[in-house]
Amino acid sequence: MAEGRRHLALWFPRLATDRLIRRDPALARASLILWAQEGPRRLVTAAAAGVPVVPGTPLADALAATPGLLCLPADPAADSALLASLAAWCLCVTPLAAPSPPDGIALDITGCAHLKGGEAGLLTWLTARLRTAGFAVRGAIATTALGAAALARGGEDGTIVTTAAEQAAVLQTLPVAALRPGAETLAAAARLGLRTVGDLARQPRGPLARRLGPALLGLLDQALGRADAPITPLRPTPPARAVLDCPEPILTAEAIGAGLSALMAELCGDLAKAGLGARRLTLSCHRTDATVQRIGVGTSTPSRDPAHLARLLAARIERIDPGFGIEQLVLAAEVVEPLGARQGGFAGSAAEAASRREELGRLLDRLRERLGPRAVRRLDPFPSHWPEQAVCVADPASTPRPAPQGWAAKPRPVRLARRPRPVAAVSLLPEGPPIRLGARRVVAAEGPERLLPAWWKPGKQPGARDYWRVETEDGRRLWVFAERGEGAPAWFLHGWFA
Numbered sequence: 001m002a003e004g005r006r007h008l009a010l011w012f013p014r015l016a017t018d019r020l021i022r023r024d025p026a027l028a029r030a031s032l033i034l035w036a037q038e039g040p041r042r043l044v045t046a047a048a049a050g051v052p053v054v055p056g057t058p059l060a061d062a063l064a065a066t067p068g069l070l071c072l073p074a075d076p077a078a079d080s081a082l083l084a085s086l087a088a089w090c091l092c093v094t095p096l097a098a099p100s101p102p103d104g105i106a107l108d109i110t111g112c113a114h115l116k117g118g119e120a121g122l123l124t125w126l127t128a129r130l131r132t133a134g135f136a137v138r139g140a141i142a143t144t145a146l147g148a149a150a151l152a153r154g155g156e157d158g159t160i161v162t163t164a165a166e167q168a169a170v171l172q173t174l175p176v177a178a179l180r181p182g183a184e185t186l187a188a189a190a191r192l193g194l195r196t197v198g199d200l201a202r203q204p205r206g207p208l209a210r211r212l213g214p215a216l217l218g219l220l221d222q223a224l225g226r227a228d229a230p231i232t233p234l235r236p237t238p239p240a241r242a243v244l245d246c247p248e249p250i251l252t253a254e255a256i257g258a259g260l261s262a263l264m265a266e267l268c269g270d271l272a273k274a275g276l277g278a279r280r281l282t283l284s285c286h287r288t289d290a291t292v293q294r295i296g297v298g299t300s301t302p303s304r305d306p307a308h309l310a311r312l313l314a315a316r317i318e319r320i321d322p323g324f325g326i327e328q329l330v331l332a333a334e335v336v337e338p339l340g341a342r343q344g345g346f347a348g349s350a351a352e353a354a355s356r357r358e359e360l361g362r363l364l365d366r367l368r369e370r371l372g373p374r375a376v377r378r379l380d381p382f383p384s385h386w387p388e389q390a391v392c393v394a395d396p397a398s399t400p401r402p403a404p405q406g407w408a409a410k411p412r413p414v415r416l417a418r419r420p421r422p423v424a425a426v427s428l429l430p431e432g433p434p435i436r437l438g439a440r441r442v443v444a445a446e447g448p449e450r451l452l453p454a455w456w457k458p459g460k461q462p463g464a465r466d467y468w469r470v471e472t473e474d475g476r477r478l479w480v481f482a483e484r485g486e487g488a489p490a491w492f493l494h495g496w497f498a
Contacts, residue, residue, distance in 0.1 A: 004110065005143065005144075006109050006110045006113065006141060006142075006143065007107065007108055007109065007142055007144060007145040007147070007148045007231075008106075008107040008109045008119075008123060008126070008139060008148060009100070009104060009106055009107070009139065009142075009145065009151070009152040010086075010090075010104060010105040010127070010137055010139050011103060011104050011139070011153050012086075012105075012135055013138065014048060014049060014136045015046075015082065015102075015103045015135070016034050016045065016046040016074060016075075016079050017032050018134055018135050018136060019078060019082050020032065021048070021134065022135075027048075027070070028048075030070040031048070031051050031066065031070055032048040032051065032069075032070050032072065033046065033048070033051060033053050033062060033069050033071055033072075034046040034047075034071075034072055035059045035071055035072075035073060035074060036074040036076075041058055041059075042058065043055075043057065043058060044056065044062050045074045049136065051066070051069070052066060053066060053069070059071065079102065079103075080099075080102075083099040083102075083104075083105065084099050084234065085291060085292070086099075086130070086135075086290060087105050088292050089286055089290045089292050090105055090107055090126070091235065091284065091292075091330065092284075092330065093109065093112055093116065093122060094107050094108060095233065095241070096108035096110075096233045096237065098231045098233050098234050099234065100231075104152070106145045106149065106231045108145070108230075109122060109141070115245075119141050120158075120160060123139050123141055123158060124158070126139060127157075127158075129288070129290060130290055132288070133290035138152050138153070138157040139157065139158065140152040140155060140157075140159040140161075141159070141160040141161070142160075142161050142167050143161065143162075143164050143167055143225055144167070144222060144224075144229065145229060145230070146219065146222040146223045146229055147161075147167050147171060147223045147224070147225065149180075150174055150179055150197070150223050151170065151174070151178075154174035154177065155170065164224075164225045167224070167225065168201075168224050171197045171198075171223055171224065172198030173196060173197075173198065174196060175197075176189050176190075176194060176196065176197060178197065179197065179216070179220065180219070181215070182215075185212055185215070185216055188211065188212055189216075192212075197220070197223070200216070200220055201220065201224070238332035238333055238334050239274075239276065239333055239334075239336045240267055240271055240274070240276070240278075240332070240333040241267070241330060241332035241333065242263040242264075242266040242267040242270070242331045242332075243263075243330050244259050244262060244328065244329040245328050246259070246327050246328060246329070248325075249288050249324065249326060249327050250322065250325060250326050251322045251325055251326070252322075253317045256285065256317050256320060256326065256329070257317055259329045260310055260313055260314065260317070260329070260331065261306075261310055263283075263329060263331040264309055264310045264313075264331065267306075267331050267333060268304040268305070271304040271333065271336065271339075275338060275339065275340055276302070276304070276333075276336040276337065276338060277299075277301070277302025277304050277336065278299060278302065278303060278304060278309065278333040278335070278336055279298060279302055279335040280297075280298045280299075280333070280334040280335035281296060281297055281309060281313060281332070281333055281334070282294055282296040282332050282334050283295050283313055283329065283330070283331050284330040284331075284332070285322070285326045285328075286326065286329075286330070287325065287326050288324050288325045288326075288327050289324055293320045293321055293322070293323075295317070295319055295320060296334070297309075297316065297365075297369065298373075299361065299365050300360075300361040300364040300368075300395070300396065301357065301361035302337040302338070302339040303358070303361065303365075304339060305362070308365070312365055312366070312369050315370075316369075364376055364396050376396055377393050377394070377396065378393075378394050378396040378398075378400075379391040379392070379393065379394070380392050380394040380400060380401040381401060381402075381404060381408070383404035383407065386451065386454070387416060387451075387494065387495075388416060388419075388420075390407065390408070410449060411469065411497075412479075413479045413494075413495030413496050413497045414495075414496065414497060415495060415496045416494060416495045417493065417494055420481070420492035421493045421494075422490065422491070423437055423491050423492060423493045424437070425437050425438075425480070425482075425491035427482070427489075430489070431448070431466065431482075433445035433447060433448070433468050433470065434468065434470065434480065434482075434491060437472060437478070437491075440472040440473055440476070441472065441473045442471070442472055442473075443473050444471040445468050445469070445470045446468065446470075447466065447467055447468035447469060448467060448468055448482075449467040449468075450464060450467075451464065452464050463483045463485035464483070464484045465481040465482070465483055465484070466482045466484065466489075467479060467480070467494070468481065468482075469497070476496070477498075478493060478495070478496060478497070479493075479494050479495035479496070479497065481494055
């Protein structure tokens, strides 16, 4: 087990019913239960506070014993989404937070408790915020994640143990159900007279494993700290982040922008010390109702220019819904790349070229932010003799791809049609140039340039194309082709020369 780790667990005993009551407060006055279909039976899965129905009871029995119940179908997917959202909100106190289905959250708070005045203050702050948001919640802090979860479910609310020995002593008084071993294992332990975690710990491991299975021993070892069981965080820990706690909840875009400017200066300073530049930034706004609003931007090249990065994020602040107020802002550099120090240089020097690339990257970032990421693209050469396949889309900030041998050896138009456009053409000879294109007379023509289809590919292929560079009487310079096949050729307009 990792020495010195501290874990905080949150347990939501009525998560499913709390979700519905928060959405419709009128349900708080009803005797609400939720049910789900299990095979041919309908079983109660959750009951609101004060409803004398135990989960697992057949729905018909619950209705017969307690008239006036409001029965609604359970929605496990919505409950899981809510749990993940609450875990994301808990990222305001630690970057290591993970949902613990079906109704818990695990937090690794090592080195984070001082943010709220110590472990007791942190636990009190978290549970108070969640209760204000409408959730019934219990919490505990221990040296292991599973130990903290067991204390939250089976112990007293607000339990904090500081040593592994103290944790083992407290856990031994808890019921076996606090370890969540599963219904069949729990029933088997009850038949053997094993009621508490201490009863399990005092049994010989070999016979206990044969009777109840090795999985229960694994849970016991993790809870007591004999085995390492680190949590898998909801999000990877960002390489760099800055946090701003608001003295009072903020509601306006101007206040969010002011907080963003302060966070950006701090974050870019940390990036400069580490020799890094940001490629992806995320601003998380933790609201007072235990929800999170996020905006993010990406950059074409690594950057730690606070003015440039703040300008990109500021354009998206209007998308944030502050709700009843935002109490914390977290700015994280999700993706970073090495970015060394740079200095100015003479014209034509490597330093000036690097500076120009950085300026180009800033221009691309602004264009993408204003026009959309798909609106700013670059076309690179691609090894194909078919004109519409001779280029490919590339990131404008990436290194250009070298042109294949023989690529564009002959003149090509500046602009190609998305698809070749059929055009009415008149030609004096079967394989000669057109003399008219629609209503326009052709005054000059050069060609033909014959291109054959990819005969080596399976499936039906188009016919051969004879391309002509032509000029019409009104001065237009066009690229047209005749597609050869059975019968008369079909003419198409494919591009326009400058």
